Amino acid sequence: MLLLRCHLKRALPQKVLCRLCAVMGKLQSKFKHSTYKYSRPDGFIEERIQTKAFQEYSPAHMDTVSVVAALNSDLCVSGGKDKTVVAYNWRTGNVVKRFKGHEREITKIACIFKSSQFFSASRDKMVMMWDLQSSSQPRQKFSGHTMVVTGLTVSPDSSQLCTGSRDNTLLLWDVGTGQCAERASVSRNLVRTQTCTFTANSFAAVISFRLWDSRGLQVAHTFPTQQHIQTYCEVSEDGHKCVSCSSGFEGEGCEATLWDLRQTRSRICEYRGHFQTVASCIFLPRALASMPAIATSSHDCKVKIWNQDTGACLFTLSLDGSGPLTSLAVADSISLLCVSFSRGIHLLRVDRSQGLELREVAAF
Template structure:
């Protein structure tokens, strides 16, 4: 028999996780991290997914460059409803409940905003006040919503009226994103002028402008308590490519979260109960999904894009389920779990035009 033997790895999942967190440069993506491969499904879109809008846990809306909006079942990967009508890319989509009615709002490069019902294939209203691409729409209270466009304007609409209630145009304010600040009558707005602004939605007056940044600001998001906001920065080769954390009470910049190597397209505060720290979720052009802690600005998990595509948007639910989307019709369902209070991600399912499912449901990726 001889004395030779084969070494058997004895590191358990906690040891592997600890090593991955300590050495993020060697971190594997989740589909092979614990030898658990995701389900590969047929894509519901045929082009880049530009935006995600939550309806409820397990159901999200997506808007795509294929000009359609889809209600997705996250668990099964199925297209539940598809709406068509825009003549150019859908740039933003959201779910709105007004009294007993349930609506979908979508913005597009065709300069229009459309209001849809879940039981109708055609829009019940079309808003055409913007002159250029509608880049963002945001849910406000009651029947109201806010919109922003490359025409440098921000508008407030009532869903029952085609014309805006309020409109404000600012020179060079090419709007990239608007987010409502919870528990307030305020919104935050990012722009290609590299400035994040705060508005009062009652009159659209600017309350505050934060100091100008070095790069275009792509996206903004407020914490659920309304005390903090983050803005995602453009950049390349590690220059810029940061997430800026702001204190909304003191109205000052706190610090930058650096680690992405290309433009950060979306960053949000992630509801979760794995750790007592506040977690931020981000995606970007460097084809990574990242988790950060707000308190110390550290990147605690880095995940390669499940399909190897650039990522445009992300959303997370309180139960730990996360959806990310991007180029090549990428739509991936991830789950955030934890070991000893350390969060990590695992990819459950994915779909993309560049990795179609095979007859073997256990298809793996290198």
């Protein structure tokens, strides 16, 4: 394909070439040069340059992407500054459906995994519920915050939705009726984000970092104060642990922290190595890393995989030129989705043929 296009460029006018390239399709194979760090068994860290073919899919959004979440093993849902929510098949590189209804940038996405339903939050102070199998209109609207919605999580049984906002409130909603069932105000600090545990009775909210009981929205525990603002948190599948990450600059702060939700006196482990704000942190499936592991993405354009128990950095992938990395999600047992400020969504694949490696295989 590359030789054919070079030949045509000399023989045809530019307008004809552009039309022909469009007909040839949206999927293009290119070669990607990227650097990564590999931790050898002897403890020595090598920096390598890899040249891999990767796919350029049609972009999911026409502007900067803010957040991505997995809907099932084939589809992801993303939102961005173009005010749209997009369901995208990352295996084929196709937009499945676009949803329009918000008036400002999408800030958060929460999916009911292995279903067709998901939620979006926005700077327009609204939260909306969507269904991939119904119309493009929102199935339910949740209106009650007075400032941008920055936290969004759905309970394991999908009957309740919890939202947090810069208006310093947490709201608990009945999904079926769209009515606010509980409200809690925080006198200081902004609700940055929150995530639900799998006990169905509590959730973690990044304020100074607190554990809340969803029965009445009461604070169950306040964790030790961190030096920098916590930007994101996620709870493990068994509901026992939570990982949060912090803002920072030039290596000050910029860490992720593991907490035990059953024994809440102090942190279990810290993961240090990023040089700018860590915007996202996730637990990795055992099948993906073959050990308990955590992944982080940062404004320093790096994705890191960590040994959950020891805090050792197992692998670093640099997505140079992509801008700050703002969101991270597990796509399937060997793939991650990573949002960058400049280049949209990256599909990353784990390769264990020569140890643990992470490489970019597509972008959209």
